[in-house]
Amino acid sequence: MAAALKATALLNTLIAIGHGIxxxxxxxxxxxxxxxxxxxxAVPYRIGWFQGCALFSILALLNLRWSTTGLDHTTDKLIAALASGTYICSSYFYRTVGDSAQWPTLVGGIAQIYAAFIV
Structure with missing residues (x-):
């Protein structure tokens, strides 16, 4: 589980960087x-966009922490489930408008589910 969570932390970092770029x-x-x-x-749109970058960075840090502590708390599992759901729902909505961001967000959601609940 630790290796999968570290990989998910790296993936979240890359998504945060790509989102920022x-x-x-x-x-x-x-x-x-x-x-x-x-x-x-336009102003709230911009603010929300960069809040997304912060969210992906927070998820990266959480996954890195979980790789050493595990998801011992129900709260940790709820956070991981919300992260997975956010990624997968975002992927769906990106797909409906033809945005190529559907693929990184889908991979992010699947990786989060795998690392937190399957391994």
Whole structure:
């Protein structure tokens, strides 16, 4: 289980970095239609995007911690289940709009389920 959780921590780190890079491309380089949104919509959109980066980073740190302590608490298992659900639901919604982010988020969800509940 420890190796699978460490691998999931690394995967979460890579997803956080990729998510951040895509956000920089979208918001800093002004390369997407997001720039056409009204300010009242665009600002929360940007904030939410980078909150996603923080979430993936937190999940990476949690998985790294769990690789040494295990998922001993019911709370730990609930966090892992919520992380898996978030990844898989995000993958589905990314797929409905044709976003290539469906694949990393699907892999993230499957890896989280495998590391936390199967191994």
């Amino acid at each position: 895509k956000g920089i491309e979208m918001f800093v380089k002004n390369q997407t239609p997001v720039q056409t949104l009204p300010r009242a919509t």
